[in-house]
Amino acid sequence: MKAAIYSAAAKAPGVFLHIKDVPRPQLKNGHVLLRVLACGVCRTDLHIAEGDMPPLQDELIPGHQIVGKIVEGGTMDLPMGTRVGVSWMGGVDGTCWFCQHGMENLCDQPTFTGYSVNGGYAEYVLVRADFTYPLPDEMDNVHVVPLLCAGIIGFRSLRVAGIQPGERVGLFGFGSSASLAIAILQSWKCEVYVATRGKSHRKMAESLGATWVGDEDVKPPVPLDRAVTFAPSGKVVVAALTSLRKGGVVAINAIHLDQMPAFDYDKLLWGERQIRSVANMERQDARDFLKLAHELKIKPQATVFSLDDANQALAEQSPPATTTLGAADQNPTNTLTAATDQPRSGTTRGN
Ligand SMILES: [Zn+2]
Numbered sequence: 001m002k003a004a005i006y007s008a009a010a011k012a013p014g015v016f017l018h019i020k021d022v023p024r025p026q027l028k029n030g031h032v033l034l035r036v037l038a039c040g041v042c043r044t045d046l047h048i049a050e051g052d053m054p055p056l057q058d059e060l061i062p063g064h065q066i067v068g069k070i071v072e073g074g075t076m077d078l079p080m081g082t083r084v085g086v087s088w089m090g091g092v093d094g095t096c097w098f099c100q101h102g103m104e105n106l107c108d109q110p111t112f113t114g115y116s117v118n119g120g121y122a123e124y125v126l127v128r129a130d131f132t133y134p135l136p137d138e139m140d141n142v143h144v145v146p147l148l149c150a151g152i153i154g155f156r157s158l159r160v161a162g163i164q165p166g167e168r169v170g171l172f173g174f175g176s177s178a179s180l181a182i183a184i185l186q187s188w189k190c191e192v193y194v195a196t197r198g199k200s201h202r203k204m205a206e207s208l209g210a211t212w213v214g215d216e217d218v219k220p221p222v223p224l225d226r227a228v229t230f231a232p233s234g235k236v237v238v239a240a241l242t243s244l245r246k247g248g249v250v251a252i253n254a255i256h257l258d259q260m261p262a263f264d265y266d267k268l269l270w271g272e273r274q275i276r277s278v279a280n281m282e283r284q285d286a287r288d289f290l291k292l293a294h295e296l297k298i299k300p301q302a303t304v305f306s307l308d309d310a311n312q313a314l315a316e317q318s319p320p321a322t323t324t325l326g327a328a329d330q331n332p333t334n335t336l337t338a339a340t341d342q343p344r345s346g347t348t349r350g351n
């Protein structure tokens, strides 16, 4: 099969991946072989290809937002031909303390699709059957892809923040993940207050129906029940905290923060306010989010590349030199935030 392969040993400037013919993966117990129909290109893939994330194997096929069709290993529950989505969480051990206590997102030995195992920049990919999500026919390959990373993690952030219907919610930073989350918040009849740097992001938030939109350092006009921060910046977390009512929660949707500035505990955190981080996802987050996205007909933008152009698709994940985004993101897509005007995601087609 054809695949785009990252190899730390074969790195050259601008060439992240090498298109090669490699053997098709052999079916393993508990797995299904997918013919890849589309695979998203995410900022995390760029971090892997640039060596910001340490390589875990000599040669790797990246890609963790996969839409594929089951061509081997079908079962009663997942018949041959079923179209499924696959995300960053490609498996858990099921035996560690966290798995045993209903916190599989915190598993001690997780499998990461397109990082600790080969991913979807290929014609075929082998994935764990119990980490696939069957997709409704109405959701087309290309447009479901951004939902599988930015979408699911954005949704999990709303859960971690504990958002209830009708609440006042702040979104601090407004890129791919936030622009998908706002549709969910609107369906919950929440008021959405967006504080973000960059005119184009503010415009996008307005066009998507935010109740209030302001610059990153402008305090929303009312105390917020909850807030989610999408920028890899500690300053933004403090800004979000400053906007909360007593008992409110800030959820941080970033794997990496530049630095957490000192802040006044008495004024900002006392009163049972909480700061929480968001780590990975549970399968139930993916199932629930995809169901909602289907019901709400959420359709993110996507640009299609052929697998042969994987290097170009990846290069476009690089933020413009003028932005100051931190290095890592988690599910990665959330760092698309400052990189583009519109929620979009590069997509390579398997064939
Ligand atoms: Zn575990």
Ligand SMILES: [Zn+2]
Residues within 6 Å of the ligand: 042, 043, 044, 064, 065, 088, 149, 150, 330, 331, 332, 333
């Ligand atoms: Zn991603």
